[in-house]
Amino acid sequence: MGTAAIIIVVGIVLIGVIGFTARQRSKQGMTGWLVAGRKVPRWTSWFLQAGESLTTFSFLGLAGIGFAGGVSATFAVAYLTAACIGQFFVSPRLRDLAASRGYLTMADFFKDRFRSRTLSVIVAIVGAIFLIPYLQLQLTGLGLIVQLATGSPEASGLSMVLASAIVIVFVIWGGIRGIARVSIFKDFGMVIALVIVTVGVVGAAGGFPEVFASVAQANADLLTTHAKGFDAIWWVSGISVTIIGSSFATFPHLWSPVLAARSGAILRDNVKWLAVYQLALFLPITVGMSAVLLISHDTKGNQVLFTAAQQTMPDWLVAIVAVCGAAAAMVPAGAIAMGISSLVSNNVLFKLPERIRFRLNHVVIVVAVGLALLFGLMKSDIGQLLLLTYGGLAQLAPAVISGLGRKVRVSTWAIAAGLIAGTLTVIVITFGNIPHGSWDSGFIALAPNLVLFGVVEAISRATGKGRPATAFDTVEAREEVAA
Amino acid sequence: MSTQPERSAPRPDTATGVIRVTQRIATPSRIAFACIPIVAMLITPFLPFAVEPTLWLGIPAVMWWMAAIVIATVVILNVIDRSIRRQVGITGFESDELEPEHEGVR
Numbered sequence: 001m002g003t004a005a006i007i008i009v010v011g012i013v014l015i016g017v018i019g020f021t022a023r024q025r026s027k028q029g030m031t032g033w034l035v036a037g038r039k040v041p042r043w044t045s046w047f048l049q050a051g052e053s054l055t056t057f058s059f060l061g062l063a064g065i066g067f068a069g070g071v072s073a074t075f076a077v078a079y080l081t082a083a084c085i086g087q088f089f090v091s092p093r094l095r096d097l098a099a100s101r102g103y104l105t106m107a108d109f110f111k112d113r114f115r116s117r118t119l120s121v122i123v124a125i126v127g128a129i130f131l132i133p134y135l136q137l138q139l140t141g142l143g144l145i146v147q148l149a150t151g152s153p154e155a156s157g158l159s160m161v162l163a164s165a166i167v168i169v170f171v172i173w174g175g176i177r178g179i180a181r182v183s184i185f186k187d188f189g190m191v192i193a194l195v196i197v198t199v200g201v202v203g204a205a206g207g208f209p210e211v212f213a214s215v216a217q218a219n220a221d222l223l224t225t226h227a228k229g230f231d232a233i234w235w236v237s238g239i240s241v242t243i244i245g246s247s248f249a250t251f252p253h254l255w256s257p258v259l260a261a262r263s264g265a266i267l268r269d270n271v272k273w274l275a276v277y278q279l280a281l282f283l284p285i286t287v288g289m290s291a292v293l294l295i296s297h298d299t300k301g302n303q304v305l306f307t308a309a310q311q312t313m314p315d316w317l318v319a320i321v322a323v324c325g326a327a328a329a330m331v332p333a334g335a336i337a338m339g340i341s342s343l344v345s346n347n348v349l350f351k352l353p354e355r356i357r358f359r360l361n362h363v364v365i366v367v368a369v370g371l372a373l374l375f376g377l378m379k380s381d382i383g384q385l386l387l388l389t390y391g392g393l394a395q396l397a398p399a400v401i402s403g404l405g406r407k408v409r410v411s412t413w414a415i416a417a418g419l420i421a422g423t424l425t426v427i428v429i430t431f432g433n434i435p436h437g438s439w440d441s442g443f444i445a446l447a448p449n450l451v452l453f454g455v456v457e458a459i460s461r462a463t464g465k466g467r468p469a470t471a472f473d474t475v476e477a478r479e480e481v482a483a
Numbered sequence: 484m485s486t487q488p489e490r491s492a493p494r495p496d497t498a499t500g501v502i503r504v505t506q507r508i509a510t511p512s513r514i515a516f517a518c519i520p521i522v523a524m525l526i527t528p529f530l531p532f533a534v535e536p537t538l539w540l541g542i543p544a545v546m547w548w549m550a551a552i553v554i555a556t557v558v559i560l561n562v563i564d565r566s567i568r569r570q571v572g573i574t575g576f577e578s579d580e581l582e583p584e585h586e587g588v589r
Contacts (some may be wrong), residue, residue, distance in 0.1 A: 070543070071533075071543045071545035071546060074545055074546060074549040077549045077553065078524040078527070078549060078552070079524075081520065081524070081552065081553050081556050082520065082521045082524055082556075084556060084560070085517045085518070085520065085521060085556060085560065088517065088560050088563070088564075089508065089509040089513075089514065089517070092508070093508075093509075209538075209540070209541030209542050210541065212538055212541055212542055212543055213538065213541065216536055216538065220536040221536070222536075223536035223537060223538065223543045223544075223545070224533055224534055224535065224536055224545075225527060225528040225533045225534075225545060226528065226533075226534060231528070232528035232529060235525075235527065235528045236525055236528070239524060239525060240525070243521065265571075268564060268567070269564070271560070272557065272560035272561050272563075272564050273557060275553050275556045275557050275560070276553065276557055278553055279550060279553055282546060282549075282550070285546075
């Protein structure tokens with residue numbers, strides 16, 4: 001095992017130790033483990049909320065898009081910033097609803113707001129299934145980072161197994177507190193790592209800002225949002241559907257950080273500054289564009305950042321950067337595993353006693369991470385499923401919006417019909433290889449979703465059937481959800 | 484930005500006799516103000532400097548533009564938050580709309 005591999009293994013173990021130090025302070029069961037008793041203070045909440053901004057996508061994907069599409073990669077800066085605007089209004093409301101009515105998961109919200117256990121079970125099952133490819137993406141990304149940093153496929157597999165085991169342990173042990181601890185390390189580490197890589201790669205490519213003039217000479221289209229494979233439709237539809245999805249918390253694993261905050265005011269206070277975080281994304285974009293001058297044009301997008309780094313930096317430094325990349329994979333992996341397990345144990349196995357559900361919750365974590373690891377090691381191509389994750393979960397947005405008001409005024413049938421229509425459309429477009437140009441499939445699917453939602457709601461109002469029994473915010477409902 | 488709805492007096496619920504204070508945080512004017520950066524993001528690919536290769540001070544113009552939008556977003560959200568805090572200062576409430584725990588039964 002080379003020096004780089006040793007540094008990475010030690011780094012991954014260190015990440016686990018950091019997460020392991022966050023043991024639950026009291027025996028609060030699922031509430032303590034999943035939402036820390038809803039007492040997470042401001043700065044912990046900040047790092048949990050920021051956790052989704054800097055991920056393996058920031059390391060691998062964004063540099064790749066910068067390499068192929070130039071400044072088109074700033075679409076990520078756009079949608080993550082816009083998501084802050086949506087969350088500024090939505091997150092405090094979700095948190096307050098959850099605190100007063102006892103929600104632990106996204107599916108709890110559906111059960112309570114639409115008075116439908118069936119809807120909550122469907123949301124829980126669909127959410128859990130859609131998150132598995134996303135979990136695999138994190139583990140595969142981690143393996144790729146290690147492989148690129150060490151040049152060893154064996155080290156890649158080993159690191160994926162090691163990181164998966166560590167994620168399982170610190171998530172079961174520390175719950176959301178464990179994830180918060182690692183998030184702090186991850187966020188500082190990633191910014192430092194991105195600065196290191198940027199200095200190394202941009203320096204080798206001619207320095208700052210001269211590098212951009214050189215890029216313009218090599219491929220002027222990279223300075224526009226219209227490089228080959230990128231256009232205005234891609235930009236507008238992709239950003240729109242992502243803003244809708246992230247603003248209205250359609251990813252089930254993102255609910256825990258929101259529900260755990262001590263108050264809605266804390267969330268709002270954090271989110272109003274969180275957009276500043278997105279400025280860090282200019283670093284991997286710059287690295288990707290600079291790499292045009294340094295590495296072969298045939299380089300795969302995900303390999304751009306580390307290929308360029310290896311050409312310009314010593315191995316040990318690349319290894320340290322890889323450790324930060326591993327943390328960027330492990331934090332979302334932990335949050336996703338927690339999201340899957342809570343949906344299954346809290347909303348699918350709801351008939352079991354709480355004590356047994358909490359035990360089974362840990363088993364589900366092991367199964368979910370194990371499945372994702374297996375898919376990753378077998379190099380299963382579940383990329384198509386990942387498209388379903390993004391496009392499919394965005395179809396929940398109309399339902400979440402409908403449930404935010406003080407009274408829920410739409411019928412459960414309308415919600416279900418729109419959801420089914422939207423999700424089926426994404427599935428047909430994805431697996432039927434339906435040509436859709438640059439349009440985002442999730443964006444397209446929102447059209448039948450909303451049309452059917454409107455039609456069924458109109459029928460429901462005309463017939464008076466399917467209305468939710470919304471004696472709005474009754475105390476009984478809270479007890480019912482908690483039970 | 485109209486503050487009229489934010490300062491309305493508590494209204495009793497006729498059905499339940501519960502006093503509810505509907506302190507809306509997400510008012511139309513606030514949402515419209517907050518949407519300015521989103522509109523700026525969405526029109527980006529149609530702007531001249533995003534269509535033609537353009538450098539400002541040696542850096543791609545689109546990067547300057549996006550950085551400006553990020554800063555504008557922070558400024559706008561802080562302005563809105565300040566107006567919310569003024570509202571909270573008046574009423575003493577932090578939630579968008581009060582939940583049962585905060586309600587008083589007449």
